[in-house]
Amino acid sequence: MTFKQLRTLPVAAAIVVMTTGAASAQQAAAGSTSAPATPSRAWVVAGGGYVALRGDCETCEGDVYRRAGGVLADIGFRVNPRMDAAAELFWVPSSTHEGVTLRSTHLLGVAQYRPWVRHGFFLKGGMGFAFVKNWVYSTSSSEEAPPYTTTGLGLTYGTGWAFYPTRRVSMQIFGAHYVTTLGNLTTGTETTVENVIGNIWVVGAALVFR
Numbered sequence: 074m075t076f077k078q079l080r081t082l083p084v085a086a087a088i089v090v091m092t093t094g095a096a097s098a099q100q101a102a103a104g105s106t107s108a109p110a111t112p113s114r115a116w117v118v119a120g121g122g123y124v125a126l127r128g129d130c131e132t133c134e135g136d137v138y139r140r141a142g143g144v145l146a147d148i149g150f151r152v153n154p155r156m157d158a159a160a161e162l163f164w165v166p167s168s169t170h171e172g173v174t175l176r177s178t179h180l181l182g183v184a185q186y187r188p189w190v191r192h193g194f195f196l197k198g199g200m201g202f203a204f205v206k207n208w209v210y211s212t213s214s215s216e217e218a219p220p221y222t223t224t225g226l227g228l229t230y231g232t233g234w235a236f237y238p239t240r241r242v243s244m245q246i247f248g249a250h251y252v253t254t255l256g257n258l259t260t261g262t263e264t265t266v267e268n269v270i271g272n273i274w275v276v277g278a279a280l281v282f283r
Contacts, residue, residue: 113283116157118147122277124165128208131267141167143275157185176206179227193235203227203253225255243281250274
């Protein structure tokens with residue numbers, strides 16, 4: 074091998090090293106593109122809204138409505154790209170016309186379903202328990218129940234729209250109806266009020282974390 078050939082060896086080696094490094098970088102970039110990070114399966118919702126409450130019973134004659142604000146929180150997981158499931162807490166603090174404290178707390182299992190993956194429209198439903206401290210109902214147009222505390226079966230159904238539903242943090246607006254079946258209640262005057270039902274309508278907004 075001549076001296077001139079020896080001088081060309083370092084240059085050839087450098088070219089080989091650079092070519093190999095570029096090929097490795099391209100393979101790594103291709104691998105990262107084809108295998109994206111797995112998205113979180115968590116589903117957390119926090120929000121609230123404007124609430125209207127109404128009590129009814131089998132012998133009620135008048136309608137007693139109250140208006141208040143409600144707080145909602147869901148903690149659950151993503152079942153698939155269209156459906157989420159969670160445990161929901163819905164709390165409504167209010168008062169009767171006489172100023173008696175009224176509390177309604179729903180603890181439910183809920184599911185939220187989007188018919189289209191990339192569109193925000195969703196349907197929501199669930200059931201569980203309702204814990205009630207006092208309630209509003211009437212056996213005439215001006216009477217309400219005396220103070221009491223009870224539990225019942227809670228149901229909910231509703232609909233709404235999620236903005237940017239595929240993002241990690243998004244927002245949704247919703248409307249829902251919560252129904253509480255309280256059964257027969259015995260008031261402080263020993264009068265039994267039959268088939269008391271609580272109705273709560275809510276319109277609100279919430280933040281969604283995924």
